[in-house]
Amino acid sequence: MNELSLAIRTPDGLAVVVGCSHPGVEKILEAATKIDPQLYTVTGRFHLVLNPAEEIQKIASILDETLKIKRVAPGHCTSELGFKILMERFKDRFDQAGVGQVIQLP
Ligand SMILES: [Fe+2]
Numbered sequence: 001m002n003e004l005s006l007a008i009r010t011p012d013g014l015a016v017v018v019g020c021s022h023p024g025v026e027k028i029l030e031a032a033t034k035i036d037p038q039l040y041t042v043t044g045r046f047h048l049v050l051n052p053a054e055e056i057q058k059i060a061s062i063l064d065e066t067l068k069i070k071r072v073a074p075g076h077c078t079s080e081l082g083f084k085i086l087m088e089r090f091k092d093r094f095d096q097a098g099v100g101q102v103i104q105l106p
Pocket of ligand 1: 020045046047077
C-alpha cells in the first residue's frame with residue numbers, strides 16, 4: 001500500500017514524518033535515505049500493533065544499526081510493546097510524540 005510521508009532536511013539529516021507506516025517504517029526510511037543517507041529522526045505511527053516482539057526488535061535494530069537514525073518519536077499505533085522495545089533501544093534518543101509535544105530539530 002502506498003503511503004504519503006514527509007522528509008524535512010536538517011543539518012543533522014532528515015526528519016521524517018510518516019503516516020501509519022503500513023508498508024513498514026523501515027522501508028519508508030530506507031526510501032528516504034535516497035534523498036539523504038543521513039537520518040535524524042522519524043515521527044508518526046509505526047503501526048506495529050500486530051507484530052510480535054522479535055519482529056519489533058528486528059525493526060528497531062534496522063532503524064538503529066542499519067539506517068543509523070539518531071532519534072525516534074513513534075506515535076500511538078506503534079503499540080505499547082513497540083514503545084517499550086524502542087525506548088529500551090533508543091533510551092535518551094527516544095522522544096515522546098503526542099498531542100502538544102514539540103520535537104526539536106537541529
Ligand atoms: Fe496504524
